[in-house]
Amino acid sequence: MNFNDLKLKPAILKALSEENYTTPTPIQEQAIPVVLAGRDLFGCAQTGTGKTAAFSLPMLQLLSDQQKPPGKRRPIRSLVLTPTRELAIQIYDNVRAYGRHLDVRAIVIFGGVSQKPQEEALARGADIVIATPGRLIDLMNQGFIDLSHVQILVLDEADRMLDMGFVHDVKRIIAKVPQKRQTLLFSATMPTEITKMVQTILVNPAKVEVTPVSSTAERIEQSVYLVDKANKQTLLLDLLRDKKIASALVFTRTKHGADRVVRHLAKAGVSSAAIHGNKSQNARQNALAGFKNGTTRILVATDIAARGIDIDELPYVINFNLPNEPETYVHRIGRTGRAGLSGTAISLCEEEELPYLRDIQKLIGKKIPEITGHPYPLGSAPSEPKEEGERQRGGRGRQGGGRPDGAGGRQEAGRQSAGQGGRADAGRGGAAPQGRQSQPQGGGRQQQAARPHQGPRPFSLKAQPTDTRRS
Incomplete structure (x- = not known):
């Protein structure tokens, strides 16, 4: 027809x-x-x-x-x-x-x-x-x-x-x-x-x-890395050293997390931009335009802000954080493999996200191949590194805006005047003030005789046999 x-x-x-x-x-x-x-x-x-x-x-x-x-x-x-x-x-x-x-x-x-x-x-x-x-x-x-x-x-x-x-x-x-x-x-x-x-x-x-939500495009090659939270940024940079990844859409769970990923990529010389509800409309449009025309290599987005990103030739989607709703995973990776093209979806899964991974695999009806043999497996990180501001505050682990983008009602982008109540939605302007979340001092898990953190080492992106003990 x-x-x-x-x-x-x-x-x-x-x-x-x-x-x-x-x-x-x-x-x-x-x-x-x-x-x-x-x-x-x-x-x-x-x-x-x-x-x-x-x-x-x-x-x-x-x-x-x-x-x-x-x-x-x-x-x-x-x-x-x-x-x-x-x-x-x-x-x-x-x-x-x-x-x-x-x-x-x-x-x-x-x-x-x-x-x-x-x-x-x-x-x-x-x-x-x-x-x-x-x-x-x-x-x-x-x-x-x-x-x-x-x-x-x-x-x-x-x-x-x-x-x-x-x-x-x-x-x-x-x-x-x-x-x-x-x-x-x-x-x-x-x-x-x-x-x-x-x-x-x-x-x-x-x-x-058509295309039930539990289905994922056959042309999308999926893989998952099990990695400590403290090593996610380093692993992401290692992945992006692969020149085949000319551009990628990276998903985070929170607005604050998106900004943090962009800061780390900038320090490593990787061109990137964030798009989320706290960004002005002009900033969001400029970030999207730069990503589409190739001047920005990496676009880091939250789930709500990513609705409406329509790029036919997007080869890679990277889940820096796994979503807590399995259907959202299907929506995310559906950004690649469009218009009859192939695509690749890579997920970085920390220990706390293992239940999310199980829910995703149950929804899509298949096991996502695990990449093993990489330098940063679960349990290899001595402790989670702190942001510069956290060290200056005595390492109390205070984070600004740890709430997921879109959680707690209208969050997409509300009124721009600080402290103003009412709707904070996609049709309204700036964003609601973010709450603070505290976490135990020291962040991620520690091991008594943890080996010193080593710099990035090259490794193969080829999928290895799945370790079922971690699934």
Whole structure:
């Protein structure tokens, strides 16, 4: 099947040809006819399966087929809600590309930037609004947005929006949209909350399910290193000495951890940048642009900030920290091996993360090959090194911001004024103040006769037989 078989307009087919799209993905092939028929849709598919085109192509066609409403200002006829700024921008760019030959206008709304340009764009009118919930609520409360003409409502990455604490905002927004509408909901996972949402806001929906969340792309080569926490930075640098790793997306669990990895890489002369909720919108966009154009070799990201990072030719994903939710691992490594290409996913697993590793392997239904014979196996580190600031404070191990990015409600990027309460979400600007976590003096585990720490030694990246005693 090709896009010509999906009964799309010539203007859309021309845009797809210019984007070098020829064959629809499974979710596009199944979803586009359903949406064109005017039905509600529940799509269950993980990141990288082509969801954006699955809903935006038929949405553009349905809107362009309608007669333009009277009046100079175009009413909002379609609303797309998404959890993060990056994903909102990505969807906006795709909608503009697919609809370049249509008289359909789209705008994007998110926090972390001045709302003045967004106010001006709304004043000019738009057929499609792509927005993060927090900033959308702000503009609604100020009277800049009227959702009473919305005909198509799209909830993208609905599970992540709920994880980030957007459930009440989403309900408030839905209450302002006409009950008689077409609703499209996409989610990578099926928690109970999503099932309830499907039952309450969708009417007789068609269900399209592709690439179950427990599956990982066959083209992705996975491996894991068991390593002490104190040696993770050194092991990461050793891995990056391999010239084959021209670029890599590195995942950490916390914002503070992402910044710390970047500092260590900078000291070793490795170009890198962090992207997380505490970064301004400009800083995040610059970091992503530098990574895409090759001026930055390593992009270090937290899970929430990484939603919306769409890079077709990303060869390596490195899990500096394993996620505590096994589904998140699938989302992470799904950033590589896209567009029919191969990819490599490397994980660094410390002792406290072994239960996470077991949960991941149970979810994906297979054992991840362990790399043995490297210089930094579990139990080899004398003690965890302290940051310079920690040594100056007497080694008390105080850490700033050890909380996972996104934990504890809205964390993606909230209001930028320090100490201000309320939402700290992807649609709102700066971030909530981070709490402090204390840890026992001395950090990682110690051994009585631990050998002195040796400098990095070269070793093979080839997978060795798995040591089942550590699994």
